[in-house]
Amino acid sequence: MNGKLHSETGPTFSADDMRAQILNPFVHKLELDNTYDKIRTAIFTVILLPFRVIVILFLIVTAWFLACIGLYGLTEDDLREKPMTGWRRSLKPLICFIGKMSYLAGGMAITVRGRQVSRKEAPILVVAPHSSFLDSCIVYATKMSSVIVRKESMDNYVGKLINYTQPVYVWRDDPNSRQNTIKEIIERATSKEDWPQVLIFPEGTCTNRSCLITFKPGGFYPGVPVQPVTIRYPNAKDTVTWTWDGPGALKLLWLTLTQVHSSCEIEFLPVYYPSEEEKRDPKLYARNVRDVMAKALGVPVLDYTYDDCRLIAQAKQMGIPGGAFVREVSELRTLLGLTRTQPELDLARMGVQEQTRWVSAQEFAQRLGVPHDSRLLRLYKIFEHRTLGMVCFPDYLLCAVFLSIPHVTVSQLLEYAFKLYDTTGTGRLKMHNFEEVATRCLGLSHEEAQNTFRQADLDEKGYLTYEDFMSFFQNESDFSLNFIEAPQKKVQ
Structure with a gap:
């Protein structure tokens, strides 16, 4: 799986192809439509859900406690100035293991295909499609790569775990937030220091995985090689999709935890090496990477954006x-x-x-x-x-x-x-x-x-x-x- 990809791969689905079929990536319908499902869910809510919730909470609290230990004595400025080293960094594999176990305790097995390359080969991981809050499992699967997160999202106990990835912060109240975020991504991606890989969800919002929508170009401005990473949920009943028109987070979590078994497949695709033209044009770079990922997933591309949401x-x-x-x-x-x-x-x-x-x-x-x-x-x-x-x-x-x-x-x-x-x-x-x-x-x-x-x-x-x-x-x-x-x- 470790090969080179260039823009010559070409798009799989053109705009003309899409004219034959209009999709809505922001709608997800989920109902218990037969008596068997309703009875089974009711039974598992009583006998399975409480046990899973207790185990998951125990694992999350344990991971949070380890993150607190690892962050002891560090300020947010310290986290942004240089990468973690020594014993602090050595805690990451343990936290990742506990994180994966929390998913397994909820009945979800995470399967990884392909190989995650080193930061030297690809400083940025491009992940799609983004369809659920459960996509956070990618953080554990990628050895706690640095995520891009709104600063306001850090004001809770989970913020400790996110902080441990040394994230790139987005400040909603800052009028220059977009430019500052791109600047920091460029600095991280081109730094000679051993930072974690930067992990981005370029779609910028959740869809139902029926297609790949427009990729935001922010993660492509550095012009460095990226490794595309795909996420699939090949389950009989889709209880994970969390998008604009569909069930809320609590209902999805409840239905997922009352399934006997569910699965998530993460696939690391070959590194994508940008051409000189793509390095000069981040939007072109983003479109071509999206085409490669759409081909791997077997889905069309659609020029929908966050504004459409x-x-x-x-x-x-x-x-x-x-x-x-x-x-x-x-x-x-x-x-x-x-x-x-x-x-x-x-x-x-x-x-x-x-x-x-x-x-x-x-x-x-x-x-x-x-x-x-x-x-x-x-x-x-x-x-x-x-x-x-x-x-x-x-x-x-x-x-x-x-x-x-x-x-x-x-x-x-x-x-x-x-x-x-x-x-x-x-x-x-x-x-x-x-x-x-x-x-x-x-x-x-x-x-x-x-x-x-x-x-x-x-x-x-x-x-x-x-x-x-x-x-x-x-x-x-x-x-x-x-x-x-x-x-x-x-x-x-």
Whole structure:
């Protein structure tokens, strides 16, 4: 496995390939969908989970205690000035062993393939895909390589263990944080001192491992050789994926610890030696390393970024229809040519009458003025009502408005929504129509929307106009504070 790789390897999946299949790397669905799984999980929760938790806690506390001993007498400045030596460094293999045992105690076996090269051969380890908090096992598998971590994350007892890796700190409050982080990575990677290898997750956020998203170039600025490292979880039930739309950390941890057995595979790929062109262009270097890793994993690449995650989270928080899929909606609208003409804005301004709210795929294509082809059908399926087999056209238009207007604000969305969900065309929304608006633009529950309607309908007219609601929205400080009109980062 110890060979040389260059950019000539070439990409495995081109942008054109991806046009045939739109993926969403930020969605993970996990449910106990049969009686057997539910009964087995319940039994193991009682007889297996407590034992595993006790053993894991014991091992973590032991590792933490050893880290405290190793860090005794050292300040954070000391950790950043020079690498550990002597007895402090000799504790690392023991801490790594205990860390691996904590995973084994939880039922997860870690298998390592390939060979980790020395720092002299590759000062930087590039790890992907990043899909779970359980990916931290890579720290133990790589002999406690230096991770990149936010300084705020260190303010807890686990911080001692992280500090023992001599991490590269990211200071969120520092406006020059990105430049300073890159500078420190360069210094570490090119130093003649025996620092630990720097370990980076270049995707910068968690995905569901269906593809590799855009690699941030920070770890590629030094222009030194890197060793790609892949992580797989080849389990029958995926209880580890922790991404933007899916189960929370506690549920995943519970379901993982109640599995009889689970596994993680870590593979060290051959060292990637950059060309002169890649050394001059860190983004090109990052893309080519991603292509090599995607080929090894057998997955496509997708030019999604952390900003896309934020957009999805924002759309979901506000209740925008299709919020979890706004990145795919944006991509499909581009493929259909809708981002150039933006017919949805004109359609939204006119409003949608009751009799034309629900549309078939053919009607959907006709209203948008686009071909009734596979791209249109994929867009249609995102908004299709499972029972009716049709699309609520106002839902699609509101999502398109959210994507079409740069830095769209809540008040702008509300103005469009009041027209879209006004089935009478009078500019007056009754309670059930207002519920549709409030759940889609303000992220309110139906009960919260009903209570808000009653508060805003001061004269008890039984309806609200856009002006009525905005007056209430602006005057009720307690209500307004929950919906600060921050500009939205758009995907183009």
